[in-house]
Amino acid sequence: MPFSTAPKESMSRGVLASLPRPRTRRRRLTAALGGSLVVIAGGTWLLLGTGPRPGDHAPMAICAVDGFTLRADVDADGHLDEVNEGTSSAVFQRDDHRTVVRVDDARGFWQKLRGASKEDMETRGAFGDFDGDGYLDLAVFYSQQDEGDSPQDNMVVHEVHYGPLARDLSSDRTGTIRIRSSSFVYEARAIDTDHDGRAELEVLQSGGDGSVSSHVGRQDRGGVSVSREGTHDFEPYREPDALGYDACEDR
Known part of the structure; x- marks a missing residue:
């Protein structure tokens, strides 16, 4: 009885199907660019931060x-x-x-x-x-x-x-x-x-x-x-009302 190769071919196809497919040059480039963007975005977020946001309360007296x-x-x-x-x-x-x-x-x-x-x-x-x-x-x-x-x-x-x-x-x-x-x-x-x-x-x-x-x-x-105009005046001390706001009542 001649020797049959059918089982071997079936097994070979199963093993090959389970192996990862080789990436094409385009797929490798796309994956690399995607990974780089993730790293850049993550690094930027860490460096810049989101910062604590202000509330929406109405202005209070200064x-x-x-x-x-x-x-x-x-x-x-x-x-x-x-x-x-x-x-x-x-x-x-x-x-x-x-x-x-x-x-x-x-x-x-x-x-x-x-x-x-x-x-x-x-x-x-x-x-x-x-x-x-x-x-x-x-x-x-x-x-x-x-x-x-x-x-x-x-x-x-x-x-x-x-x-x-x-x-x-x-x-x-x-x-x-x-x-x-x-x-x-x-x-x-x-x-x-x-x-x-x-x-x-x-x-x-x-x-x-x-x-x-x-x-x-x-x-x-x-x-x-x-303005372009200027004076030469450096005043280290200022009176309590120098900022132009009313004094705090409980100061």
Whole structure:
């Protein structure tokens, strides 16, 4: 009786069918691209984060504790927070937990990366209601300090974060601070000098040769425009009403 190969062929087909099919070049490329996108998306999420989002509580009255300290509902959660213009920080109080967030944290990942290669980069900020909607806003500058008497021309960030702010001081709505010079910003102040509900932005900026120029900015076209005119005045002490807000009753 002749030897039959039928069982062997059937077995061979079963074994081959159970093996993974070899990938074509196109399938391998598609799989590689898909994996890369997942890694990039995951890495971006980890680097940028989502940030704690603000609430939707109606604006609460802003009051001044002294010439450097404000009380306001920064994140619109219905609880008053404290803002210190002297240290450029916000203090969020939740029950017995106290969290201090500095304006340096308001810079995004890419903004921090842009200034990482430069030396002597400093962040300055000022809290004030620039657009008059009742929520506290934050003006942020990120610039390079002078080298001796020669001003550096490197300002990476000059923008306004409009409130309500998240608890990392970020915002979904930002505007440009239109400022002519890119020299170092020593200090930024938000003062409602005319008590119209819209704070003015005072910028104390390097003028070269050790001088300091004071410029004033106001809400304009979705951002803040800073005037060209300036004075040379650096005032370290301010009266309790210098921020332009009424005094807190329980201070």
